[in-house]
Amino acid sequence: MKKTYFYFLLAITLMSWLVQIYILVNAIKTQAVLGLLPVIAYNSPQGAFGWSLCIALLLTIITIVARVFTKK
Numbered sequence: 001m002k003k004t005y006f007y008f009l010l011a012i013t014l015m016s017w018l019v020q021i022y023i024l025v026n027a028i029k030t031q032a033v034l035g036l037l038p039v040i041a042y043n044s045p046q047g048a049f050g051w052s053l054c055i056a057l058l059l060t061i062i063t064i065v066a067r068v069f070t071k072k
Contacts, residue, residue, distance in 0.1 A: 003070060005066075006063075006066050006067065009059070009062065009063050010063055012059060013056070013060055013062075016052065016055050016059050017056050019052050019056075020049070020053055020056050023036075023048055023049050023052060024036070024049070027049070036050075038050075039053060040054075
């Protein structure tokens with residue numbers, strides 16, 4: 001994997017975590033934190049918070065694996 005692809009993947013991962021943080025901060029600001037629950041129900045993500053959390057975790061794992069392959 002080229003380093004440019006790795007840095008692109010890293011940027012997408014960081015943006016997905018920023019979206020996750022924005023959703024949480026916005027819910028805290030509007031006092032709607034309990035509206036984010038349940039995050040995962042019936043073995044699938046629920047709502048924008050659950051989906052963005054799953055995507056951020058998945059991209060983080062992919063970025064870590066890609067980092068191992070770019071070091072070689």
